[in-house]
Amino acid sequence: MKENRKNQKKELLVYLALWLILFVAPLLSTYIGYTNSENSMPFPWNDLWHIWRQYLFLLVAFLIHNFLLAPLLIYHQKRTIYSMGIALLLSAFIVTLYINKPDFRHRHPRMHQEYRSRHRDMQPEVPFMEDEVHRPKPDGMTEMRGPKPPLMFRDHDIVTVVILLLMIGMNLGLKYYFRHRQDRERLRMLERQNLEQQLEYLKYQINPHFLMNTLNNIHALVDIDPEQAKETIVELSKIMRFVLYEGSKQKVPLRQELIFLDNYIQLMKMRVADQKVEITVDIPQAIPDREIPPLMMITFVENAFKHGVSYQQHSFIDINIRIIEEQLHFVCSNSKVPQGEDHHGGLGLQNAKRRLDLIYGRTYHLDIRDEENTYTVNLTLPL
Numbered sequence: 001m002k003e004n005r006k007n008q009k010k011e012l013l014v015y016l017a018l019w020l021i022l023f024v025a026p027l028l029s030t031y032i033g034y035t036n037s038e039n040s041m042p043f044p045w046n047d048l049w050h051i052w053r054q055y056l057f058l059l060v061a062f063l064i065h066n067f068l069l070a071p072l073l074i075y076h077q078k079r080t081i082y083s084m085g086i087a088l089l090l091s092a093f094i095v096t097l098y099i100n101k102p103d104f105r106h107r108h109p110r111m112h113q114e115y116r117s118r119h120r121d122m123q124p125e126v127p128f129m130e131d132e133v134h135r136p137k138p139d140g141m142t143e144m145r146g147p148k149p150p151l152m153f154r155d156h157d158i159v160t161v162v163i164l165l166l167m168i169g170m171n172l173g174l175k176y177y178f179r180h181r182q183d184r185e186r187l188r189m190l191e192r193q194n195l196e197q198q199l200e201y202l203k204y205q206i207n208p209h210f211l212m213n214t215l216n217n218i219h220a221l222v223d224i225d226p227e228q229a230k231e232t233i234v235e236l237s238k239i240m241r242f243v244l245y246e247g248s249k250q251k252v253p254l255r256q257e258l259i260f261l262d263n264y265i266q267l268m269k270m271r272v273a274d275q276k277v278e279i280t281v282d283i284p285q286a287i288p289d290r291e292i293p294p295l296m297m298i299t300f301v302e303n304a305f306k307h308g309v310s311y312q313q314h315s316f317i318d319i320n321i322r323i324i325e326e327q328l329h330f331v332c333s334n335s336k337v338p339q340g341e342d343h344h345g346g347l348g349l350q351n352a353k354r355r356l357d358l359i360y361g362r363t364y365h366l367d368i369r370d371e372e373n374t375y376t377v378n379l380t381l382p383l
Helices: 002-036 045-074 079-099 109-118 155-224 226-245 254-271 298-307 347-360
Strands: 134-136 142-144 277-282 315-323 327-335 365-370 374-382
Touching: 002 045, 002 155, 045 079, 045 155, 079 155, 155 226, 155 254, 226 254, 254 277, 254 298, 298 315, 298 327, 298 347, 298 374, 347 374
Parallel strands: 277 315
Antiparallel strands: 134 142, 315 327, 327 374, 365 374
């Protein structure tokens, strides 16, 4: 609603500026011509008022089209009613011009007086009668004097009608332009709302997925080492606190996200402590004051612990995080277990890719290498 009101105000300001220019231009032109001429005649307000009166007719017709007829075509698509309205408007405008034709019998009486005073010594004085109709001529013929019979259409009237048609076209063009802007802003708003809904949906999928994996890890520890299971539950409460209070935000401080990631890795280490798993974690100590969408890297770490730990052979997980030139470089490598035990993929990884596409578009880089013995994720995010 606010954007629509702004567009309406901008449209009205454009119309106001155009009409001010249209009304001021004849005044300036007449004033310049009057000051440059050498005569003692008064300022031609009558001619100026005649022009302004026609502009008033144009303004009224424009207002009728702008507020009554144009919305029928632009917003309601009623082309037939609009065409009938245009026909009626043009007919009424032409009739108004015909009714308000200027009366040349009484136009510029002072000009006639000026003409008589200047030519009084050059010609014999003949009484000037404005209402005189016939004047005898030497050859017995009569000469018509006074006003000529009015014509239905004059060149000036045709030009005025053409100007009205151009104004109607300009009015439609501006309305279509601002309508297109409104539609584009409405579409952008709908896309933003759809994006937010998709992100929320993905978050609601990621959180249960993460919790399910963590609970499975704790379940495995309950029978093996109850004391360690208790410590795991404490660590899990810290992790879930972050997921509960920070996971719903659009962005969180990078430091908090990396602390959360480190807590999760420590939690997973408790589970695989007795296994033949070599875990290497390299997280920088100096973390800049930047923000990042929450739970962005946890999915790849989850997959590394879920699919990279083998109970029959030696395995490894290598996590490396670097911050270089306002970019976060995340590399997670893990050994691949035999195909009979598990395989990579799943809902979590698909959601992570979808979130990256929705949030970063083309500004991020994700390279996943699924080789014979290793699985490597290389992710670069702008900060």
